[in-house]
Amino acid sequence: MTQINTGAPMLNERSLAVSQQCDSCPIRHRAVCARCETDELELLEDIKYYRKFEAGQTVIWSGDRMDFVGSVVSGIASLTQTMEDGRTQMVGLLLPSDFVGRPGRDCAAYDVVATTDLVMCCFRKSPFEDLMLRTPHIAQRLLEMTLDELDAAREWMLVLGRKTAREKIASLLSIIARRDASLKLKGSDGPLVFDLPLTREAMADYLGLTLETVSRQISALKRDGVIHLEGKRHVTIPDLTRLLEEAGDDADGGVFA
Amino acid sequence: MTQINTGAPMLNERSLAVSQQCDSCPIRHRAVCARCETDELELLEDIKYYRKFEAGQTVIWSGDRMDFVGSVVSGIASLTQTMEDGRTQMVGLLLPSDFVGRPGRDCAAYDVVATTDLVMCCFRKSPFEDLMLRTPHIAQRLLEMTLDELDAAREWMLVLGRKTAREKIASLLSIIARRDASLKLKGSDGPLVFDLPLTREAMADYLGLTLETVSRQISALKRDGVIHLEGKRHVTIPDLTRLLEEAGDDADGGVFA
DNA sequence: CGGGGGGTTGATCTCCTTCAATCAACGTGG
DNA sequence: CCACGTTGATTGAAGGAGATCAACCCCCCG
Numbered sequence: 001m002t003q004i005n006t007g008a009p010m011l012n013e014r015s016l017a018v019s020q021q022c023d024s025c026p027i028r029h030r031a032v033c034a035r036c037e038t039d040e041l042e043l044l045e046d047i048k049y050y051r052k053f054e055a056g057q058t059v060i061w062s063g064d065r066m067d068f069v070g071s072v073v074s075g076i077a078s079l080t081q082t083m084e085d086g087r088t089q090m091v092g093l094l095l096p097s098d099f100v101g102r103p104g105r106d107c108a109a110y111d112v113v114a115t116t117d118l119v120m121c122c123f124r125k126s127p128f129e130d131l132m133l134r135t136p137h138i139a140q141r142l143l144e145m146t147l148d149e150l151d152a153a154r155e156w157m158l159v160l161g162r163k164t165a166r167e168k169i170a171s172l173l174s175i176i177a178r179r180d181a182s183l184k185l186k187g188s189d190g191p192l193v194f195d196l197p198l199t200r201e202a203m204a205d206y207l208g209l210t211l212e213t214v215s216r217q218i219s220a221l222k223r224d225g226v227i228h229l230e231g232k233r234h235v236t237i238p239d240l241t242r243l244l245e246e247a248g249d250d251a252d253g254g255v256f257a
Numbered sequence: 258m259t260q261i262n263t264g265a266p267m268l269n270e271r272s273l274a275v276s277q278q279c280d281s282c283p284i285r286h287r288a289v290c291a292r293c294e295t296d297e298l299e300l301l302e303d304i305k306y307y308r309k310f311e312a313g314q315t316v317i318w319s320g321d322r323m324d325f326v327g328s329v330v331s332g333i334a335s336l337t338q339t340m341e342d343g344r345t346q347m348v349g350l351l352l353p354s355d356f357v358g359r360p361g362r363d364c365a366a367y368d369v370v371a372t373t374d375l376v377m378c379c380f381r382k383s384p385f386e387d388l389m390l391r392t393p394h395i396a397q398r399l400l401e402m403t404l405d406e407l408d409a410a411r412e413w414m415l416v417l418g419r420k421t422a423r424e425k426i427a428s429l430l431s432i433i434a435r436r437d438a439s440l441k442l443k444g445s446d447g448p449l450v451f452d453l454p455l456t457r458e459a460m461a462d463y464l465g466l467t468l469e470t471v472s473r474q475i476s477a478l479k480r481d482g483v484i485h486l487e488g489k490r491h492v493t494i495p496d497l498t499r500l501l502e503e504a505g506d507d508a509d510g511g512v513f514a
Numbered sequence: 515c516g517g518g519g520g521g522t523t524g525a526t527c528t529c530c531t532t533c534a535a536t537c538a539a540c541g542t543g544g
Numbered sequence: 545c546c547a548c549g550t551t552g553a554t555t556g557a558a559g560g561a562g563a564t565c566a567a568c569c570c571c572c573c574g
Contacts (some may be wrong), residue, residue, distance in 0.1 A: 081415045083505055089418040091411035102404055109408060136393055143400045147359055150403060151366060153410040154348035158338045160417035161346040161465025165562065200521065208418025213562055215522055232521065232570095248340055422530065457553060467531060472554055489538095489553065 020050070025121070030097035031071040032145065035137040043135070047127045053077075053114040059100070066108045068122045069101030075118035076197050079110040080205065090206040092153070095179065099145055103129050116197055160208045163248055168207040169217045170247035173227065177237050192237040221246065277307070282378070287354035288328040289402065292394040300392070304384045310334075310371040316357070323365045325379045326358030332375035333454050336367040337462065347463040349406070352436065356402055360386050373454055417465045420505055425464040426474045427504035430484065434494050449494040478503065 022028060022041050033044055050073070053059055059077060060066060072094050079092035091110060094100060100112060100120070123131075132138050159171050180194040196203075200218075204211040221227050226246055228236040237243055244250070279285060279298050290301055307330070310316055316334060317323060329351050336349035348367060351357060357369060357377070380388075389395050416428050437451040453460075457475075461468040478484050483503055485493040494500055501507070 079411070081411065083415070083419065084507060085505070087419045087505075089415040091414045104401065104404075110411070133393075136396070139393070139396060139400060143396060143403065144361065146400060146403045146407060147361075150407045150410060153407060153414065154336070154338065154367070157348045157410065157413060157417055158340070158346040160414055162340065162344045199519095210563060211521085212523085212564085216562095219522075248342070248344075250341065456551095468553080469532085469555085470530060472552095473530095476554075 022048075025073070027071060027073055027097040027121075031121070032099050032138060032141050033071075035141045036135070037137070040135050040137055043131055044123070044138075047123050047131070049122055051120045051122050053118040053120070055114055055116050055118075057114045057118075059112040059114060059118070059120070060108045062108055062111045064108050066101055066106055067125050069099070069103065069125055069128055070120045070122035072096050072098050072100065073119040073121050076115040077118055078113050078115050078202065078206075080113060081110055088205050089208060090202065092149070093206065098149075099142065101125070103132060103142075115202060165207075165209055165213050165217050166220065166246065167248045168209060169203075169214065169221060170226070170243055171249070172203060172207060173221075173235065173237070174240070174243050174247050174249070177235075177240065177243070192240060194235055196233045196235060278302075279305075282330070284328060284330055284354040284378075288378070289356050289395060289398050290328075292398045293392070294394070297392050297394055300388055301380070301395075304380050304388070305378055306380075308377045308379050310375040310377070312371055312373050312375075314371045314375075316369040316371055316375070316377070317365045319365055319368045321365050323358055323363055324382050326356070326360065326382055326385055327377045327379035329353050329355050329357065330376040330378050333372040334375055335370050335372050335459065335463075337370060338367055345462050346465060347459065349410070350463065355406075356399065358382070360389060360399075372459060422464075422466055422470050422474050423477065423503065424505045425466060426460070426471065426478060427483070427500055428506070429460060429464060430478075430492065430494070431497070431500050431504050431506070434492075434497065434500070449497060451492055453490045453492060 022033065022045050025031075028034070033041060036044065051070070053075075062082065074096055077094040077100070078090050079094065080088050080090050082088045093115075094112070102109075103125070106125070132142070159168055163171060176196070177192045177194060181192055198206070200211040200214045203209075204214045207214065218227075218229070222229050225238070226242055228238065230236070279290065279302050282288075285291070290298060293301065308327070310332075312332075319339065331353055334351040334357070335347050336351065337345050337347050339345045350372075351369070359366075360382070363382070389399070416425055420428060433453065434449045434451060438449055455463070457468045457471045460466075461471045464471065475484075475486070479486050482495070483499055485495065487493075
């Protein structure tokens, strides 16, 4: 409602000939297509196309007509909500394999912004919706993914509503660390090392804080030896248990069913 | 993990012979069964049973084995998350037709507590899961409902992360008011009148505030004429637009697609 | 060399929490 | 019928966590 857009396709994204085989797709077994059989995959393959965005580019504005859905193939995007006076809250972090868009709705509810360089595997909405009706495996997987996202959103509500600034930072770091570790398939032994994919401002938007508070709390965690920093983005977690305690989480990683 | 439970069925709930015909069920066209045809409905009818809870009773503890799923038929329940030190955050309000439980998971992720007297229509989990695989209409409806809940959770993230105490209260009141109006099918003309279904403490849990702040802000909104109060629960909204402004929302009701 | 984006740090202010007293409504048992 | 305890709510005073405003740094890049 507040956002004005041209309705024209994004022309500043790099045109992209790169068409990839689904077989060798890095998100083949985690995305919305994860449960599809070979024949079902071919149907998806027919209607898919790739789009590429540079860091900082807006994928879609809240309120815009949304004629496609898709999956993040590589890179990170953020879902953000904005109030009229400019206050913003990030409501989701879209990582590889995450799904964008909602079948059955034609206007985007949030701003989607590429946080890093981003590649998406897209489907025009109505062919995808048709396919979904005929292919239970897609709908099943989408339900599963949506339930997971709902859990994540609810976990984040606890962070936003009840945690202190320090706990919020620790929570964010532990989420990124764990996700990164699962991606690299490293065991949980030894120190975790990763690069922050977010600016201080983006972290603040995610955590419901100001960027100054984020900066101060990161410095504090560094001072207290909970994390090490090289430069501004390169993080080492010497002791994950310690970090989880700082996050106010159960030390034992908690339930994950 | 923190919660201990007997694993025994709740015996203090009133035993309930009241078996109702789905045809005349008040949530027939909004619940998970909404899209079912008559024959599909009969399959559900075979495995359904009702459970009744009194206000304040816990329906299920976080971490408990969860051998059923179900819908709220009447009354209100809350989904709550708790930290080890006792801080709590409500992460959902379950109203009539809302679904409880997650197919494919067997431990509850949240505490579910009856906020008012509550009637639920339950299904044992594994028969329901079987049925879901064979009945796309159920899975389709569940996906739709889950996507709606995800949107609601994300909207709430903005409230928790970025709104002031006064705005939070106004947001909660407007949500309850709108929901109540849609239930009563009243037009949006004229003042809205309803009873708060939540205690000050429950509101605080939902809003990420203390109950004292809730009380103060409600008093302030009353003082400023945004709401009228009779007793502690009976609310009149003379001007919804005014309330929405106080909530920091777009005055025009915003997007609802 | 200048400029700008991202980040850190300091000083001050303010909104919300914390702790505590008080109140009204209600039920219960003597 | 009234003292008593309980539960939900209101109100006050004091303190603190985080916001706000502002200066400054670092580094890259044109």
